Amino acid sequence: MNEKMMTCIVCPRGCRMKVTFEGDKMLSCTGNFCKRGADYARAEIAFPVRVLTSTVTINSYEVPRLPVKTSAPIPKDKLFEAMEKLKTLKVSVPVKHSDIIFSDFISKGVNLISCRSVNS
Amino acid sequence: MNLNKSLVVVGGGPAGLAAAIAAKENGINDVIILERGSCLGGILNQCIHSGFGLHAFGEELTGPEYAGRYEEKAEKLKVDYLTDTMVLSVSHDKTVIAVSKEKGLLIIKAEAVVLATGCRERTRGAINIPGTRPAGVFTAGTAQYYINMIGNHVGKKAVILGSGDIGLIMARRLMLEGAKVEMVLELLPYSNGLGRNIAQCLEDFDIPLMLSHTVIGVSGKERLEGVTIAKVDDRLLPIPGTEQFIECDTLLLSVGLIPENEIATGAGVELSPITGGAVVNENLETNIEGVFACGNALHVHDLVDYVSDEAARAGKSAAAYLNGDKKESSQYKTIITKNGVRYCVPQKIGTLTPEIPLFFRVATPSQGSTILIYADGNVVYKKREAYLTPSEMQMVKLSDETCKKLNEAKEITVELNTK
Ligand SMILES: Cc1cc2nc3c(=O)[nH]c(=O)nc-3n(C[C@H](O)[C@H](O)[C@H](O)COP(=O)(O)OP(=O)(O)OC[C@H]3O[C@@H](n4cnc5c(N)ncnc54)[C@H](O)[C@@H]3O)c2cc1C
Ligand code: SF4
Numbered sequence: 001m002n003e004k005m006m007t008c009i010v011c012p013r014g015c016r017m018k019v020t021f022e023g024d025k026m027l028s029c030t031g032n033f034c035k036r037g038a039d040y041a042r043a044e045i046a047f048p049v050r051v052l053t054s055t056v057t058i059n060s061y062e063v064p065r066l067p068v069k070t071s072a073p074i075p076k077d078k079l080f081e082a083m084e085k086l087k088t089l090k091v092s093v094p095v096k097h098s099d100i101i102f103s104d105f106i107s108k109g110v111n112l113i114s115c116r117s118v119n120s
Numbered sequence: 121m122n123l124n125k126s127l128v129v130v131g132g133g134p135a136g137l138a139a140a141i142a143a144k145e146n147g148i149n150d151v152i153i154l155e156r157g158s159c160l161g162g163i164l165n166q167c168i169h170s171g172f173g174l175h176a177f178g179e180e181l182t183g184p185e186y187a188g189r190y191e192e193k194a195e196k197l198k199v200d201y202l203t204d205t206m207v208l209s210v211s212h213d214k215t216v217i218a219v220s221k222e223k224g225l226l227i228i229k230a231e232a233v234v235l236a237t238g239c240r241e242r243t244r245g246a247i248n249i250p251g252t253r254p255a256g257v258f259t260a261g262t263a264q265y266y267i268n269m270i271g272n273h274v275g276k277k278a279v280i281l282g283s284g285d286i287g288l289i290m291a292r293r294l295m296l297e298g299a300k301v302e303m304v305l306e307l308l309p310y311s312n313g314l315g316r317n318i319a320q321c322l323e324d325f326d327i328p329l330m331l332s333h334t335v336i337g338v339s340g341k342e343r344l345e346g347v348t349i350a351k352v353d354d355r356l357l358p359i360p361g362t363e364q365f366i367e368c369d370t371l372l373l374s375v376g377l378i379p380e381n382e383i384a385t386g387a388g389v390e391l392s393p394i395t396g397g398a399v400v401n402e403n404l405e406t407n408i409e410g411v412f413a414c415g416n417a418l419h420v421h422d423l424v425d426y427v428s429d430e431a432a433r434a435g436k437s438a439a440a441y442l443n444g445d446k447k448e449s450s451q452y453k454t455i456i457t458k459n460g461v462r463y464c465v466p467q468k469i470g471t472l473t474p475e476i477p478l479f480f481r482v483a484t485p486s487q488g489s490t491i492l493i494y495a496d497g498n499v500v501y502k503k504r505e506a507y508l509t510p511s512e513m514q515m516v517k518l519s520d521e522t523c524k525k526l527n528e529a530k531e532i533t534v535e536l537n538t539k
Contacts, residue, residue: 007319011174012423014315050320053169053182054296055268062159065271067168067184076324083296097188115168116184 001027006044008037021045049073052082053115056101058091060118066091066101067115074106082106094119121226126150126442128216128230130207130383133162134424135415135431136236137190140199142435143234148442152228153194153201154218160194160201161187162238163261164424166268169289175425186424202226210235210387214410232410232438235384235398236431239377239416251337256344260290260374267293275370279347280304281335283311283318284511285422287374292321294372301325302366305333305349307356310485312511334358335371344369377420387411394463395419401452402469402476403437404430412438419465419479422513426479433476453532460484460536461491462510469532472523478516482536485509490537491516495529508536 001020008015017031017038024046029038043049051073055065074082082105089112091101096117105112126148129136132155140151159165164172167183174180177189194201204221211217216228241259256275258266260282266272276299280287283306291301304322309332311318322329330349336358337348351362379397381389390399390407398406398413405412414434415427452468457480464480482489486508493501493516500522508514518526526532 007315007323009316009320012171012314012316014319016315050324051170052296055168055271057271063269065269067182067268069168069170069182079296083298097185115182116165116188 004045006041008032008040010036010040017041019045048076050076050079052079054083054086056086056089056091058093058095058118060093061120062118066095066118068101068112069115070105071111071113072107072109074110078106086112121223123226123228125152125228125230127152127232127234127438128210128214128228129153129234129236129435130210130216131155131162131236131238131415131417132157132160132201132203133236133238133415134164134187134190134427135238135417135434136160136162136234137187137194137199138428138431139234139236139412139414139435139438140201141190141193141197142432143439143442144197144199144435146436146439146443148439151199153199154205154207154216154220154226155201155203156206158203160191160203166261166264167289168268169293172424175423176428183424190428207237207383210383210411212388212408214387232442233387233412234431234434234438235381235389235406235411235413235417236415236434237380237383237417239379239420241373242376242378243373249335249338251339251348252341254338254340254342254344256340256369257338257371257373260286260372263290263370263372264293267297273297273299274372275299275344275368277302277368278370278372279335279349279366279368280372280374282306282372282374282376283313283329283331284374284376285313285317287372288313288317288321290372290374291327292325294370295325295327299370301327302368303328303330305330305335307332307334307352309354310509312509314511336363338371340369344371347371377416379417379420381417384411384413384417389413392463392467395465397465399467400465402466402472403440404434404466405437405441410438410441412441419463419513422511426513426515430479453530456531456533458533458535460486460489460538461534464534469526472518472526474518474520474523476517478518478534480514480516480534481510481512482508482514483510486536486538492535492537493518493522493526494531494533494535495525496531497533498525500525 053069058066102112164183164187172186350358397418414431
């Protein structure tokens with residue numbers, strides 16, 4: 001059995017949790033204020049994921065960069081691969097916030113979406 | 121161009137937007153926002169990470185998404201605004217002078233003004249690092265602007281001074297953008313950043329956080345070549361013999377924010393030496409009748425949700441003022457803060473109601489302290505907090521009964537009992 005201290009990143013409260021695990025299976029979790037903490041710890045032991053936010057090039061007069069994010073968390077060890085892929089994307093105006101820029105981005109079912117509207 | 125307006129809102133960030141929206145919702149049609157930037161949204165446009173709106177919308181938004189929600193609302197309500205318009209001064213009689221890219225010089229006679237000019241970052245000059253003045257030294261916010269708004273790189277190998285949230289967020293951004301962050305230094309023995317940001321911005325990328333450390337020198341002729349760091353003692357002075365040279369081409373400074381108040385000073389608004397923002401009453405009105413302040417211009421907030429909330433109250437107060445609901449200012453009493461409470465906003469109150477929160481910050485971190493509020497020496501509010509830290513603004517809302525006691529009291533005190 002292994003033991004690990006972890007900070008829950010789900011909300012700003014940032015609970016410090018003590019987690020015990022065997023391989024990629026969580027055995028216990030203490031210190032979490034709510035259930036989401038234990039869910040986070042379980043995922044973190046088995047398969048850590050993160051939401052990626054970044055920017056991509058856009059052919060706009062208003063702004064040179066369009067802020068984007070993944071619609072759901074992607075594997076943590078693919079963050080750098082995702083950043084490389086973003087460099088190859090170029091968005092054309094107009095774009096609205098929540099528009100899908102790229103479907104099945106890195107993970108199946110995860111979309112890259114626009115975080116703002118740009119008209120021209 | 122000469123104009124007359126009921127309400128002029130200076131600054132189109134989240135504070136200015138929320139204030140203008142609230143004023144409009146409370147019957148003031150003749151509102152205009154003046155924003156010096158090329159779009160509304162303020163600093164949120166460059167804060168592309170998520171973590172905004174958990175209180176206001178119950179979901180985690182990025183900065184641009186959060187700003188977008190308010191912009192849409194402003195648009196729906198047809199709130200008037202001018203971007204690329206810099207306010208140069210507001211006079212005591214509420215004459216606003218501004219220059220606009222589109223309209224040229226503007227002289228606006230306003231009946232009420234909301235100051236929502238945000239804050240700016242402390243610069244290296246303000247913390248006096250000795251050494252040369254090479255390129256490659258940025259404030260964290262400037263680097264954030266270059267990277268997220270323009271798409272430029274700032275450097276390849278970086279050291280970050282200051283472990284507040286902006287410093288932590290920028291450490292992750294630099295790593296994702298392909299730079300290497302050698303370390304984040306913090307002068308204090310604890311970080312002022314959120315635990316979740318230390319986890320997801322530093323630990324995720326194996327960036328060391330060096331507490332009780334600072335930069336004591338920078339070197340490099342044209343471009344930064346490295347920094348000398350040292351451990352500090354409990355008086356925060358560098359300890360001789362602990363110096364270390366760290367090679368890097370970029371130094372980011374994330375050493376604090378100060379409310380932006382040149383305009384306020386020009387108008388004769390009284391400022392607090394502790395917050396750097398205006399001294400206000402419970403209606404967020406300054407010492408100048410009809411001039412209100414909110415958001416980071418009033419005091420530096422950590423959560424934009426509280427900014428929007430506060431600014432909406434400023435907008436509502438401005439509307440009440442314009443609708444003829446004026447108050448006598450002689451009845452105000454100053455809230456006394458002591459024993460570990462650094463400040464309280466509002467600083468003075470006449471009539472407190474349960475909708476009006478008191479915001480304050482503590483001076484040092486503590487565990488199990490009790491927040492105490494007294495009316496003429498009698499405890500009227502008491503709350504034990506598991507963990508208090510200077511980086512987290514505290515918000516207290518009081519019951520009807522407590523407000524009544526405070527309203528009747530001659531002296532109000534807020535303090536901390538650390539036992
Ligand atoms: C670099 C930086 C990063 C931040 N990151 C975060 C974060 O990650 N999360 C978080 O919750 N908070 C963050 N904050 C705090 C954030 O500023 C507030 O949450 C919020 O944006 C404050 O809103 P505001 O409207 O008061 O100020 P701002 O957003 O700064 O808006 C003020 C506006 O007033 C305009 N203005 C100023 N002077 C004039 C003038 N003379 N004439 C016309 N217009 C003027 C400015 O251009 C600006 O648009 C950050 C702050 C900074 C400085
Ligand atoms: S455990 Fe719950 S309360 Fe604690 S940080 Fe995680 S989500 Fe927030």
